[in-house]
Amino acid sequence: MPADMRARLGLTDLPNLVLSASGCAGAGRELAQFIDVARVGAVISKSIMAEPHTGNPAPRLAETPSGLLNSVGLQGPGMDAFLQRDLPWLLSRGARVVVSIAGQTIREFAGLATRLSDTAGVSAIEVNLSCPNAEDAGQPFALDPQRAGSVIAAVRGSARYDIPVFAKLSPDVTDIVAVASACVAAGADGLSLINTLLGMAIDPVTMRPALAGKYGGLSGPAIRPVAVRCVWQVRAAFPDVPIIGSGGVRTGRDALELLLAGASMIAVGTEIIHDPSACSRVLRELEEELAAIGTDRAADVIGQAHGRTPRGLAWRA
């Protein structure tokens, strides 16, 4: 019998705990050509800003060993178009939707949360804290515990009580537990980690940066060990706060590793670029991994690597 893969996101029951990560599933339509979006645990939208946004010039992507550098720069249609076009489409297909929001000021974040609170069908809000803070010389909110906390407090204060707020954390910090702690104290219902790591590539032929934006976010299997470490540290500090674990998940085994580190859900990101049906494949492979270790509930392996036997774990030979 296949393992029970269900998860809970606030008040929403998810059929499984494999989600599509923000910025890697387009508006959902792109993936629907290859997989049934209703069978993805939840679709996390591209980060939505208040207004349409062109993003950065090309070249925006560079391939690195087991990694992808991107400086897309949050290109998107803006909140109005998202609410009119993309969200209704996803809901009509039976998908559960987590809306990632991006702003350049705390007020902007709060405004986006207010807009989403007037909308039906938002399973959760994921706050992209890696946006540059216009009031702090473009320094991302996620790098400073106090500023990250201020954004989360503003979003939590503006969002409807029954919509959980997840803070998406950047690994580019000395102490990710300090940022997580500030977000939890500010009212975050959950944490999502990790976002990309800032990286750079230089083209030896042109002798110039490979990306028009010079730096880019590094994602893919190259960063998975960083994700595992971050999830582990945050889980150790906050064992009761749900974590959406992401960062270089390519296979079911990778997903299992993040669950063992303490993630309660998994988001597949860059692998979707490599394999458009990655979400359903990772889910299937994770079911096989769990069957192989004789577990009948995915929830039972969450945080197992910490050595504390969770309640209700049924050991099998």
Next chain:
Amino acid sequence: MPVQIRGTVLTLRRVDAYHALTLVAPAIATKFRPGQFITIAVGGPETSMLGRRAFAVHDVRPDHGGTVEIVFEARGPGTRWLASLRARDTLDTVGPLGRPFPIPRDPSSCLLIGVGYGSAPLFGLAARLRERGSSTDYLLGGDSAERVFGALTARRNGRSAAVATTDGSFGARGAVTGLMEQIIREARTDVIYACAPVPVLREVAAIAGRYDIPVQASVDVPMACGTGVCMGCVLPVTGTDGITRIVRSCVDGPVFRADLVRWDDVGTIPFDALGAPGWSARGEWGGGQPPHDRGVIRGVVPPGQQSYAG
């Protein structure tokens, strides 16, 4: 709708400076229309290369239930890996993807311009054009003789075929655009189809604009996903509503009306693009009209009347 399949390598052969790979992929072959492309995951199951490689389809045949052929140059680790494959190897293949070449309803005089292995998708297009009663003239180019793809086929099937090479080793010396005006005049060209690097397409669009000839240009922009999720392959393109948007060449292209692509602004974010820094839907310009929109008649703008520089 594209499909994701495991295609089996049927043949892999050298064609001058390039490689031609034929895959058994019935589900892709039956849906394919000229101008569309496929993507292939390279490097095997444990690959460190995360971006898929995109290839225009050269030929589709009904044998083995349906095969597709691509032509590529082994110039990076991904394409070198592809060039090392053997018959019966299988490949994670997605396709057909992208917007195909539109075909004129009435018989027309069509000029097909291709540079390097970029000419690969033109031959399937030519067959489709001839079925509809159109005539096809070819203009092929490349750095040198072995980098001109398909000249023999062009000579055999086209009403005319001209070649230009940078080093003069085959046909005229110089760029394809040097021969363009003469062919346009002699062949009384109605429509141009072009597959070439962006700087050549820009030149083709400029020349065709002077003669009021519509150009369907297939852009060769690096892609990572081919499905529209990664937002890597973007270009500034003006819509028929006069508004410039940053669009993805994999889903909105790869075939574009050349007069709508802002060739001079490729690789930049034009200030008047929808959502550019400072752009505002209800800002100081009011009424959703970005500044360049003033004086532009909404609706279809005839080719040649658009400013390429925006």
